[in-house]
Amino acid sequence: MTSPTPHINPNGVPIAEPVLLPGDPLRAQFIAENYLTNVQQFNGVRNMLGFTGEFKGQQVSVMGTGMGIPSASLYAWELIHVFGVKRLIRIGSCGGLQPDLNLFDIVVASASSTDSNFMNQYNLPGTFAPTASWSLLSAVAQEANRQGVKLNVGNVLSSDVFYNFDSTAHQRWADMGVLAVEMESAGIYATAAQAGAEALAVFTVSDHIFNGQETTSQQRETAFTTMMELVLPVAAS
Numbered sequence: 001m002t003s004p005t006p007h008i009n010p011n012g013v014p015i016a017e018p019v020l021l022p023g024d025p026l027r028a029q030f031i032a033e034n035y036l037t038n039v040q041q042f043n044g045v046r047n048m049l050g051f052t053g054e055f056k057g058q059q060v061s062v063m064g065t066g067m068g069i070p071s072a073s074l075y076a077w078e079l080i081h082v083f084g085v086k087r088l089i090r091i092g093s094c095g096g097l098q099p100d101l102n103l104f105d106i107v108v109a110s111a112s113s114t115d116s117n118f119m120n121q122y123n124l125p126g127t128f129a130p131t132a133s134w135s136l137l138s139a140v141a142q143e144a145n146r147q148g149v150k151l152n153v154g155n156v157l158s159s160d161v162f163y164n165f166d167s168t169a170h171q172r173w174a175d176m177g178v179l180a181v182e183m184e185s186a187g188i189y190a191t192a193a194q195a196g197a198e199a200l201a202v203f204t205v206s207d208h209i210f211n212g213q214e215t216t217s218q219q220r221e222t223a224f225t226t227m228m229e230l231v232l233p234v235a236a237s
C-alpha cells in the first residue's frame, strides 16, 4: 500500500485513472453520489474529498483540488508522483471573457496563460506555455461531437487573483483572444508536463466578467451536468 501524504490518505482505497479534478470538493461528492456506483471515499484529509467508483463498469476517481494554483498543483503533484496517476482532467468553473460566451457554455483549455509565478521553479530560459494533452482533448472533442455539445476551445487565463485590483487586466487578456478566466489549470498543466503526465481542463461558464451574469454557489456545485456527462465517458473509455 502506498504511504499517505500529508494531504491524501487513501487508507487502502485505490485511486483510478484518470482523476477528475473539480476545485470544489462538494462537486466531487455530487459526481460520486450521482454518477458513480460502488463508490469508496479515498480522501477526507482537510475535507478535500476524493472518491473512486465505477462509471459504465470502469473505475474512475474524482477529487477536489481547492482553489488556486498552489492548492491544485499540490494535489496534482501528489497524485502523479506518489500515487502514480498519469492522467488528470480538471472540471472547473470559469468566468467568460468573450462576448459570445453564455452561462453554462463549455470551455476547453487547449492552452492556459497565467499571471502566476509558478513556472519560475523550473528555471527555464524563456516562457513556458502550459498546454493540454492532445489525446485527452481530442477524446473530449469526439465525445462532444457524439453528444451534440458545443465546445469553445482555446486559451484561458489561470489567475492568482479572483478580485483583481487592476480593473483593466481582464480586458487586456480578452483582447488577446483568451476565452475565460479560472485559477488552476496552468499549474496542473505544468505539473503534468514536467512529470510526463497528461492533463486537460474543461470548464463550465459560471459567470461573465463583463456582463455580470452569474450562477449561484449551489449551481456551481451541482448544476454543471453537461460538463460532467461529457467528461465521464472519456474518463471511463
Ligand SMILES: O=P(O)(O)O[C@H]1O[C@H](CO)[C@@H](O)[C@H]1O
Pocket (backbone or CB within 6 Å): 022, 023, 024, 066, 067, 068, 091, 092, 093, 094, 162, 181, 182, 183, 184, 220
Ligand atoms: O469551480 P472551481 O473548479 O473551483 O474553479 C473556479 O472557481 C473558483 C473561484 O470561484 C476557482 O477555483 C476557479 O478556478
Ligand SMILES: O=c1cc[nH]c(=O)[nH]1
Pocket (backbone or CB within 6 Å): 093, 094, 095, 096, 162, 181, 182, 183, 206, 207, 209
Ligand atoms: O476564477 C474564476 C472562476 C469562475 N469565475 C470567475 O470569474 N473567476
